[in-house]
Amino acid sequence: xxxxxxLIIAGEKSGEEHAMSFLPDILKEKDVAFFGVGxxxxxxxxxxxxxHLEDFSSWGFSEVIQKIPFxxxxxxxxxxxxxxxxCKTAILIDFQDFNLRxxxxxxxxxxxxxxxxxxxxxxxxxxxxxxxGETVHTLFTIIPFEKKWFLDRGVRQVKSVPHPLWYHYxxxxxxxxxxxxxxxxxxxxxxxxxxxxxxxRNFEVKNLLPLFCKVLENFPHAKAxxxxxxxxxxELYEPYxxxxxxxxxxxxxxxxxxxxxxxxxxSGTVTLTCALxxxxxxxxxxxxxxxxxxxxxxxxxxxxxxxxxxxxxxLIFPEFVQEGASVYNILNSLxxxxxxxxxxxxxxxxxxxxRSLVHGDLNNIGEFMGDVIRMNKEKTIEx
Numbered sequence: 001x002x003x004x005x006x007l008i009i010a011g012e013k014s015g016e017e018h019a020m021s022f023l024p025d026i027l028k029e030k031d032v033a034f035f036g037v038g039x040x041x042x043x044x045x046x047x048x049x050x051x052h053l054e055d056f057s058s059w060g061f062s063e064v065i066q067k068i069p070f071x072x073x074x075x076x077x078x079x080x081x082x083x084x085x086x087c088k089t090a091i092l093i094d095f096q097d098f099n100l101r102x103x104x105x106x107x108x109x110x111x112x113x114x115x116x117x118x119x120x121x122x123x124x125x126x127x128x129x130x131x132x133g134e135t136v137h138t139l140f141t142i143i144p145f146e147k148k149w150f151l152d153r154g155v156r157q158v159k160s161v162p163h164p165l166w167y168h169y170x171x172x173x174x175x176x177x178x179x180x181x182x183x184x185x186x187x188x189x190x191x192x193x194x195x196x197x198x199x200x201r202n203f204e205v206k207n208l209l210p211l212f213c214k215v216l217e218n219f220p221h222a223k224a225x226x227x228x229x230x231x232x233x234x235e236l237y238e239p240y241x242x243x244x245x246x247x248x249x250x251x252x253x254x255x256x257x258x259x260x261x262x263x264x265x266x267s268g269t270v271t272l273t274c275a276l277x278x279x280x281x282x283x284x285x286x287x288x289x290x291x292x293x294x295x296x297x298x299x300x301x302x303x304x305x306x307x308x309x310x311x312x313x314x315l316i317f318p319e320f321v322q323e324g325a326s327v328y329n330i331l332n333s334l335x336x337x338x339x340x341x342x343x344x345x346x347x348x349x350x351x352x353x354x355r356s357l358v359h360g361d362l363n364n365i366g367e368f369m370g371d372v373i374r375m376n377k378e379k380t381i382e383x
Contacts, residue, residue: 003033005085006373007078007111008047009102010038011056011095013200013231014269018093018117020045021167025366032373035081037074050074050081071098079105088376091369093117100128103135112137112376114369118146118158129153137372140365143311144357161365163311163358165272172254173276173355185341191221192261192338195279199266200229200250205236207286208325212264213243215330227256262337264330267306271317272358275308278351280344281317282333283309284325311357316350 008023010016016039023045026032035048037056043049051074075098082090090111092099096119103113113136121128122145132139133154140161141147147160166173194216198209216224225246228237241247248256253270257263257277265271267285274281283306309315318333320326337344362368 003031004089004373004376005033005035005087007082007087007090007106008034008036008038008042008093009078009090009095009099010036010042010093011053011098013039013053015093015095015117016042016053017168018164019091021164022116022366022369023047025364026370026373028366029370029374032370033085035085035087036078050078074098075102075105078102079109082106082109082111087111089373090114091116094119096120096128100131103131107135112372114138114140114372116140116365117142117164118150122146122149126153129155138368140362142358142360145313147361159365159368160361162360162363163272165269165276166355166358169254169273169276172258176258185344188261188344189338189341191223192219192334193223193225193259194219194334195256195260195263196224196226196244197253197263197265197270197274197281198226199268200231200270202232202236203287204266205229205232208264208266208284209236209240211284211286211325211327211330213240214327215264215334216243218327218331219334225256225259227253262334265306267319267321269307271306271308272311272354275311275316275351275354276358278348278354280337280347280351281308282330283317283319284330285319285321286325287322308354311354312350316347 008019010019019038020041027046034046035050037051037053038047038049039053088111090106091114092102094117106113115132115136118139118141119128129150130153133156138157138159139150139155140159141150142161142163147158150158196212198205198212216222223246224244225248226244227248227250229250246259253273254277257274257279260279262280263274265274265281265283267283271281271283285305304310304315304319305321306317306319308317309319320329337347
């Protein structure tokens with residue numbers, strides 16, 4: 001039987017993690033051949049990679065600008081492959097700027113686009129909602145308020161789906177109790193277990209790990225732990241490992257969060273992981289002066305920046321950006337939890353709501369996508 005071709009684009013590691021929450025279900029059907037952009041996991045699952053995500057992804061405005069020629073070349077190659085393989089369905093995962101350009105090109109080729117993880121158009125570039133409405137077959141959202149927001153702005157079919165982190169940690173979360181009675185508060189106040197999550201990119205660890213270690217110097221009785229990312233150069237960690245009695249690789253972050261009483265984290269997806277495991281967290285972010293200038297010049301968004309706070313729609317975790325990410329500010333936030341049992345337990349109690357906020361409406365994403373792919377195949381045969 002001739003397999004139906006399907007394009008899939010996961011331009012970042014987080015995108016590949018998203019893909020692996022539904023891709024195995026589609027591949028069970030044995031009649032779909034995937035090609036596109038992804039990482040080692042997708043390649044092992046059988047995706048024919050045109051580009052590896054390590055070569056494809058970038059971070060920050062300055063880095064993106066440098067890679068613009070590469071991205072245009074990649075767009076042309078991908079569209080040519082779509083024509084060559086007579087592809088009629090595409091699954092585009094996050095990676096907003098590139099995938100929105102690709103959407104328009106695919107629409108002209110008669111390709112139905114399944115756009116997984118809606119771009120945060122509500123934060124900036126609201127016009128993207130109109131662009132999605134004109135080009136996508138189905139938009140998948142993972143933040144509670146997004147479904148209505150996009151429907152109100154003309155996107156015809158929107159599916160609210162469980163956040164990929166829920167899929168990833170569901171078993172661990174359902175089989176463990178992370179409630180406030182996990183340990184006596186007196187143990188926390190006398191010697192808290194502080195977990196450092198300085199990020200998964202070199203610039204994040206370079207900017208935040210020294211800061212986090214200065215904070216730890218103010219808690220001589222604390223037990224300190226760190227989660228190490230495989231994407232970060234080892235030499236960025238080495239000068240600071242003396243601060244940590246506990247270390248975990250990134251694939252053991254659930255174990256680390258089960259251990260922790262509170263954490264210091266780089267802004268990003270990991271903050272939602274902290275919320276799911278009910279760990280009060282201080283969120284920090286530092287970037288280059290160029291990226292900061294562009295952010296403040298072109299973005300009108302003034303809401304929370306960390307995913308945990310966006311999902312909860314209020315500042316459940318303190319956030320400190322750029323100069324605000326200081327030892328003084330972080331200490332002040334941590335001490336409010338360490339010295340105030342009611343405040344610590346209030347935050348823990350609020351975090352118990354996180355799981356219900358990320359459940360979504362559509363549970364079997366792979367089945368839905370597989371049906372769309374097969375429908376497009378049947379239409380192709382008819383013509």
